[in-house]
Amino acid sequence: MTKTFTRRTALAVSALALASATMLTPAFADMLDVEKDELKFGFIKLTDMAPLAIAYEKGYFEDEGLFVTLEPQANWKVLLDRVITGELDGAHMLAGQPLAATIGFGTKAHIVTPFSMDLNGNGITVSNEVWELMKPHLENGPDGKPVHPIKADVLKKVVDKFKAEGRPFNMGMVFPVSTHNYELRYWLASGGIHPGFYSPSDVSGQIGADALLSVTPPPQMPATLEAGTIDGYCVGEPWNQAAVFKGIGVPVITDYEIWKNNPEKVFGLSKEFTEENPNTTLALTKALIRAAKWLDENDNANRAEAVEILARSEYVGADAEVIANSMTGTFEYEKGDKRDVPDFNVFYRHYATYPYYSDAVWYLSQMRRWGQISEAKPDAWFDETAKSVYLPDIYLKAARMLVDEGYADEADFPWETDGYRAPTPAADIIDGIAYDGKAPNAYLDSLTIGLKGDEVAGG
Numbered sequence: 001m002t003k004t005f006t007r008r009t010a011l012a013v014s015a016l017a018l019a020s021a022t023m024l025t026p027a028f029a030d031m032l033d034v035e036k037d038e039l040k041f042g043f044i045k046l047t048d049m050a051p052l053a054i055a056y057e058k059g060y061f062e063d064e065g066l067f068v069t070l071e072p073q074a075n076w077k078v079l080l081d082r083v084i085t086g087e088l089d090g091a092h093m094l095a096g097q098p099l100a101a102t103i104g105f106g107t108k109a110h111i112v113t114p115f116s117m118d119l120n121g122n123g124i125t126v127s128n129e130v131w132e133l134m135k136p137h138l139e140n141g142p143d144g145k146p147v148h149p150i151k152a153d154v155l156k157k158v159v160d161k162f163k164a165e166g167r168p169f170n171m172g173m174v175f176p177v178s179t180h181n182y183e184l185r186y187w188l189a190s191g192g193i194h195p196g197f198y199s200p201s202d203v204s205g206q207i208g209a210d211a212l213l214s215v216t217p218p219p220q221m222p223a224t225l226e227a228g229t230i231d232g233y234c235v236g237e238p239w240n241q242a243a244v245f246k247g248i249g250v251p252v253i254t255d256y257e258i259w260k261n262n263p264e265k266v267f268g269l270s271k272e273f274t275e276e277n278p279n280t281t282l283a284l285t286k287a288l289i290r291a292a293k294w295l296d297e298n299d300n301a302n303r304a305e306a307v308e309i310l311a312r313s314e315y316v317g318a319d320a321e322v323i324a325n326s327m328t329g330t331f332e333y334e335k336g337d338k339r340d341v342p343d344f345n346v347f348y349r350h351y352a353t354y355p356y357y358s359d360a361v362w363y364l365s366q367m368r369r370w371g372q373i374s375e376a377k378p379d380a381w382f383d384e385t386a387k388s389v390y391l392p393d394i395y396l397k398a399a400r401m402l403v404d405e406g407y408a409d410e411a412d413f414p415w416e417t418d419g420y421r422a423p424t425p426a427a428d429i430i431d432g433i434a435y436d437g438k439a440p441n442a443y444l445d446s447l448t449i450g451l452k453g454d455e456v457a458g459g
Contacts, residue, residue, distance in 0.1 A: 031065050035277040039284070040069045042079045042091035045316045046218055046236045047327055048118045048265050049092045050306055051347060053315050054291035063290075064283035072314070075217050076175040083268060084109040090284065092117060093268035096177030096363045098389045103364075105177065105372050110271040114285050114394035116355045117265040117292075119346040122180055122255040123240035123331070124187060126155070126232035127225055131250040131334070133158045145337050149257035149430060152191025159193050159210055162231075172216035172224060172233035176205060179264055182366040183255050184213065184234035189449040190431035197457035198371040205370065207457050225249050236264070237345070238318045241325040241332060250334050256343060259435075260428035261350050263359035274391070285398035289353055290407055296348035303328045348412075355395055357419040358437025360386035365440045369450035371457035382440045392419050 043049040052070055055061050061068045073079040073091070080097050082088040084107065098111035126134070137154045139147045162169045173181040176198075185195040188211055196209025206212050216224050221239045224230050226248040233239075243249035255262055267288060274281045294302055307327050311320035325332050329342040346352045361382045367373045396415065402408040423436035433446050444452045451457065 031063075032279040032283045034065050034280040034283050036089070036280045037065055038067050039089040039280070040071055040087070042071055042073045042082060042088040044076065044079065044092060044218065045072055045318075046092075046121075046265075047238055047310055047316055047323055047345065048121045048236055049315065050295055050310060050327075050345075051117055051267075051288050051291040052092055053309050054294055054306065055287040057309055058291065058294060060287035060290045061284070064287050066280070066283055066287065070314070076178070080107060080111075080268075083111065083270060086270070086273075089273060090267060090269040093266050094175055094178045095263055095266045095359065096179065096182070096367070097175075098266065098268045099360055099363050099385065100177040100367065100372070102389050103367075103373070103385060105367065110388075111268050112271050112274055112389050112391055113266040113268050113355055114274070114281060114391040114398070115267040115288050116263055116353050116359065117267055117288075117347070119261045119264060119350060119352045120254070120256045120343060121264050121326075121345050122183060122234060122236045123251040124184060124232065124234045124253050125221075125225070125240045125243045125249045125251045127228075127230075127249050128247075130155070130158055130231050131252070133161065134252070146333070148253070148333070148339075150252045151430065152187050152189075152193055154191070155188070155252075156191050156193050163210070169211045170230045171211050171213050172221055172230040172235070173213055174218050174235060175215060176203070176372070177363075177367070179255070179262070179363075180234040180236070181205075181213065182363065182370075183258050183262070185366070185370060187253060187258050187430060189447070192449075194449055195370070197451070198374075199457040200374050202457075207371070222246055222248060237326045238316065238322045241322050242318065244325075244332050244335055245319070245322055247335065251331070252333070253430075254331060254341065254344060256341060258430045259424070261343065261346065261352075263356070263362070266355065274394070281394060282398050282401070285394060286402055286407075289395075289398060289402060292347040292353045293408060293412070296346065296352075300329055300342070351414050353395070354414055354417070355390040355392050356417075356421050356437075357383065357386040357390055357392075358421045360390045361437040361440050362435060365444055368440075369444055369447065369452075371451055374456060376441075376454045379439060379441055383438075386437075387419070390419070392417075 079091050083091050101109045101111045134154050141147050159169045173184050188195045194210045196205050197207040198205045218235050218239050221233045221235045222242045240251040307320050307324045310316045326344050331341040331344050332338040364382050399413045420437050426432045426434040
């Protein structure tokens with residue numbers, strides 16, 4: 001079932017509001033003159049689509065004069081294609097999708113984002129068999145539970161065992177340009193496991209691979225693992241916690257442990273849409289910022305209500321108990337090993353909603369690292385590409401309006417930034433290598449496994 005606020009209902013509500021001047025709030029009085037007020041947005045059934053659900057359920061879209069339908073999509077490719085064709089006005093997207101489309105990896109189209117949807121939110125899960133093989137090599141704490149983060153060095157012993165037995169080691173991720181693909185690759189490579197290259201003539205991503213990565217849609221991850229088709233996967237919630245509840249696998253690491261406060265999803269629109277509908281773009285950005293704020297405010301006080309909303313069939317459609325395992329600030333690894341991870345899902349803190357150029361550059365660096373960008377590019381190219389896709393000017397304009405309307409605080413936004421985060425310190429990344437978005441080629445050179453300089457896959 002799709003969520004729809006009909007135009008007829010909207011007009012009726014507006015008429016009632018106009019009937020009494022006392023009902024006009026400052027936000028209503030200053031409403032943007034939107035070019036398009038009936039919109040359809042797409043999403044995939046993951047907990048990090050939450051800002052869309054909350055903006056709808058709390059009436060934030062309506063406050064901006066937007067009458068929105070939210071529609072789940074079959075997979076990430078269908079979602080992107082429908083934004084490109086205009087069947088969807090915008091969508092919850094993998095952060096790599098607007099970048100990949102704009103540079104022409106896969107489908108060629110200029111897709112942009114004025115809004116980052118969240119930080120963190122993913123995990124890597126392995127099958128029970130793989131977990132049992134890993135356990136003898138783990139360091140345990142005084143409580144007898146594994147010390148986290150668990151590094152991929154431990155998994156390498158299992159991968160080597162599979163290789164010696166002539167067995168492929170298969171892992172699932174959700175899409176070739178997904179955060180999940182790059183995070184899984186990053187973790188594997190940090191432990192000496194080669195995740196394979198892409199090339200223009202071989203887009204499998206398995207050239208020279210020790211672990212064979214392939215696409216599996218998020219809701220199908222647990223069943224595919226249970227069937228033995230894959231030995232592990234990287235995915236967003238609730239599909240890691242679902243493996244714990246089903247007793248079919250064990251999450252071994254979260255992306256927060258791979259890269260503290262890493263960027264995850266974005267809200268994607270066609271460049272054409274933003275140019276033809278500038279006020280509409282501002283209005284929807286305002287609504288999404290308010291939704292993100294609601295999700296994080298008062299130390300996640302609203303998360304229990306958010307879980308109830310997300311559990312509905314029209315949104316994520318998973319058991320509330322499974323969604324709550326991560327959305328309420330905890331994460332369960334091996335069954336019974338539940339730990340506090342307050343920032344597992346971040347929607348507003350740490351300037352989570354600001355579309356940083358440095359986040360875009362990191363994704364582009366990983367595309368180059370693994371051969372999706374087949375040729376070397378100068379640092380200036382990374383900067384220019386990031387600035388053609390990420391639109392912080394629109395974001396800050398929307399933020400200024402929200403501050404002026406009393407819906408947000410001045411301190412909530414990075415007004416003085418040049419669009420780049422300060423370099424991520426080595427201590428915040430699993431392999432101990434710092435990341436500076438202003439020096440992508442130096443960063444690539446510092447990584448042990450992966451393409452650098454003029455190298456090409458297979459060359």
